[in-house]
Amino acid sequence: MRPLPVLNRSLLALAGVVLLGGGLLILFAGLDIYRRHDLVPPAGWPLTAPHDVLLDSADRARWSSQGWWWWPVVIALLALVVLLALWWLLAQLRRRHPGALSVGGTPPQEGVELRDQALSAAIGADAGALPGVEEASVRITGTSAHPRTRVTIGLTPQGEPGAVLEALRAGPLRTASRSTGSPPGPTEVRLRVAHHKAHRVE
Numbered sequence: 281m282r283p284l285p286v287l288n289r290s291l292l293a294l295a296g297v298v299l300l301g302g303g304l305l306i307l308f309a310g311l312d313i314y315r316r317h318d319l320v321p322p323a324g325w326p327l328t329a330p331h332d333v334l335l336d337s338a339d340r341a342r343w344s345s346q347g348w349w350w351w352p353v354v355i356a357l358l359a360l361v362v363l364l365a366l367w368w369l370l371a372q373l374r375r376r377h378p379g380a381l382s383v384g385g386t387p388p389q390e391g392v393e394l395r396d397q398a399l400s401a402a403i404g405a406d407a408g409a410l411p412g413v414e415e416a417s418v419r420i421t422g423t424s425a426h427p428r429t430r431v432t433i434g435l436t437p438q439g440e441p442g443a444v445l446e447a448l449r450a451g452p453l454r455t456a457s458r459s460t461g462s463p464p465g466p467t468e469v470r471l472r473v474a475h476h477k478a479h480r481v482e
Contacts, residue, residue, distance in 0.1 A: 291368065381424055383460050396420040396427070399456060406452035407431060412439030414474035422465075429453070429467040434474030441471050 308314060309327035321328045381394045400418040407416035415434040422428040435444060448469065457464045 381420075381427060381460060381462075383462075394460060399460070402459075403429070403431070403452045403456050406455060407433060407448055410444060410447045410451060412436055412444050412447075414439070427465050429456075429465060431467065431469045433469065433471050435471055436474065439473075444471070445469060 305327050309332055310330055312330050313319065314321055314328050326332070326334055381396055381399060383394050400420050404416050404418040407413060407418065410416075412435055413433055414436045417432045419430045420427050421430060431448065433444060433448070435441065453464060453467060
């Protein structure tokens with residue numbers, strides 16, 4: 281699993297827990313559930329009755345006495361949190377892959393499209409079958425008008441990088457360009473040696 285989706289899910293889970301906890305706290309107080317069901321909240325528990333406030337007069341006076349700099353700092357930190365949340369939301373809404381690619385050259389055939397995942401899988405399967413290649417993965421990024429292809433290839437111990445790159449260019453990449461009717465776009469290729477388990481010799 282890529283680090284970015286893991287981070288996104290962790291942030292979503294954390295935000296969900298915080299919002300759920302805050303919502304339940306307000307709901308319990310608003311419906312006066314503690315008194316109705318004879319529940320005793322922990323000492324110092326906020327919002328235990330419908331008319332409770334998060335900060336009472338004593339708390340507000342105590343925090344106000346910290347100095348003139350206290351509330352500007354709190355407001356600045358809250359504004360920073362809001363800006364970071366908006367930035368993260370916009371980053372999630374921005375598409376990192378084209379989705380559908382037009383097929384048929386320029387101009388493309390109307391109504392004929394190819395999903396980027398299908399093209400990535402096809403290029404990856406062809407690249408994985410090349411001599412000297414142990415495994416291959418392909419990801420298409422960018423926009424539908426300007427797609428970019430990222431290829432990660434795991435070489436066998438006998439694989440030669442130069443030969444593999446030439447076979448990739450003349451094989452899977454050229455086949456994909458011919459199949460879609462579009463000229464080859466920018467391609468980034470990362471080569472690495474695939475990991476192999478040590479063989480036991482007896």
